[in-house]
Amino acid sequence: MATMVATGADSAPTSSAPTSSAPTDMLAAVAVAADRTDPLAALEVRRVPRPVAPEHWSVVDVRAASLNQHDLWSLRGVGLAAELLPMVLGTDAAGVTADGRDVVVHGVIGATGHGVGPDERRSLLSERYPGTLAEQVAVPTWNLVDKPAELSFAEAACLPTAWLTAYRMLFVSAGLRPGDRVLVQGAGGGVSTAAVRLGAAAGLEVVVTSRDAGRRERALALGATHAVEPGGRLPFRVDAVLETVGQATWAHSMRAVRPGGVVVVAGATTGDQPGAELSRVFFTELRVVGATMGTKEDLEALLRFCVRSGVRPVIDSTVPLARVGEGLARLASGEQFGKVVVTMADA
Known part of the structure; x- marks a missing residue:
C-alpha cells in the first residue's frame, strides 16, 4: 500500500x-x-x-x-x-x-x-x-x-451511495411491500447491511447469504429473518433478489426467486459474466433490472425514512x-x- x-x-x-x-x-x-x-x-x-x-x-x-x-x-x-x-x-x-x-x-x-x-x-x-x-x-x-x-x-x-442504492433496489426497482420476501446476496458490505436494516424496518422478510458464520449472526442481529451459506437452500422462494456479487451467486439468485419475481443487479464484485440462465428467465417469467444509486428525491425519502424509523447506518x-x-x-x-x-x- x-x-x-x-x-x-x-x-x-x-x-x-x-x-x-x-x-x-x-x-x-x-x-x-x-x-x-x-x-x-x-x-x-x-x-x-x-x-x-x-x-x-x-x-x-x-x-x-x-x-x-x-x-x-x-x-x-x-x-x-x-x-x-x-x-x-x-x-x-x-x-x-x-x-x-x-x-x-x-x-x-x-x-x-x-x-x-x-x-x-x-x-x-x-x-x-x-x-x-x-x-x-x-x-x-x-x-x-x-x-x-x-x-x-x-x-x-x-447514505448517498450504498444506502441509497439499497433503498432504490428494495422499494423502487423491486417495488417491495411489507410482508414481501427478499434475498440479499452477501452479508457485510455497505449495500447489503443497508438492505437488511431498511428491509427489516419496512416489514420485509430478509434472507442473507455469507460464507462467514459470524457475519450471518450479525445480519440476524440487524433484522434478517434467515441467514444461510452461499448457494444454500432457502426456506421459501423470494419475491426479489438483491444481487451485488455477480458470477459467484448468479445461479443461486435465479433458483431462489419465485416465478414472476425480480432480480435487481447493482454490482458484480466477483465478475460480470455469469451464466445467463435464460431458460429459467423466460420459463418462469423473471425480471432482471439494474440499479445505480438513486435520484435526489430517493435520497430525500431515505433521509426521512431513517428519521422516522430510527434506522441508522452500520x-x-x-x-x-x-x-x-x-x-x-x-x-x-x-x-x-x-x-x-x-x-x-x-x-
Whole structure:
C-alpha cells in the first residue's frame, strides 16, 4: 500500500482567489495512476487547490465522507479515464455550506442538467469532477439535500451511495411491500447491511447469504429473518433478489426467486459474466433490472425514512483523512461489516 502525504497542485479542481486569512490548498485523497492489481499503490494523500464554485455550484466543507467499492475501482482505472488523472476520490459526503447549512451531497452529476447543462451525460463525483475525500468539495447547488439534525455527519455520509442504492433496489426497482420476501446476496458490505436494516424496518422478510458464520449472526442481529451459506437452500422462494456479487451467486439468485419475481443487479464484485440462465428467465417469467444509486428525491425519502424509523447506518470503522489508505485497505480486504467512514481534521 503506497499511501503517502504529498504536496502538489495538479489535481482537477481550480483554486479560488487567495485571501489573507484562508489557506489556498487542502488535504485530499487522490488517484494519481491506475493499478489493476494493487489499487492502493495508485493512491496519494496530498495537498491540492481548494475548489472554486462556478455559477449554480456551491462549495461544501466536508465533515465526513464514506468509502465505497467505486473508490477502489477508480484506483484500478475502471470508469476513470487516464487523461483525468490525478482525480480526488469519493462519492459520499456530509458537511456545511458557506452560509452554515448542514447538507448531504447527492453525488450524481448531470442526470438532470442542473449545474452542467442538459447535454452532459450522467457521472458520479470523482469520475469527471473532483470527489468528496477532501476537506472541501464543489457540487451543483441543486445536489445538496438538508441533513436532518437527528443524523450525525458520519451517519449521513454513509447514505448517498450504498444506502441509497439499497433503498432504490428494495422499494423502487423491486417495488417491495411489507410482508414481501427478499434475498440479499452477501452479508457485510455497505449495500447489503443497508438492505437488511431498511428491509427489516419496512416489514420485509430478509434472507442473507455469507460464507462467514459470524457475519450471518450479525445480519440476524440487524433484522434478517434467515441467514444461510452461499448457494444454500432457502426456506421459501423470494419475491426479489438483491444481487451485488455477480458470477459467484448468479445461479443461486435465479433458483431462489419465485416465478414472476425480480432480480435487481447493482454490482458484480466477483465478475460480470455469469451464466445467463435464460431458460429459467423466460420459463418462469423473471425480471432482471439494474440499479445505480438513486435520484435526489430517493435520497430525500431515505433521509426521512431513517428519521422516522430510527434506522441508522452500520459503521464498521472510522479513519481520519490523512489515514484514508487504512480504510481503503480494510474495504479491499472484504473484512468490513458496514461502512468505513472518513472524518476531516476539524469534524
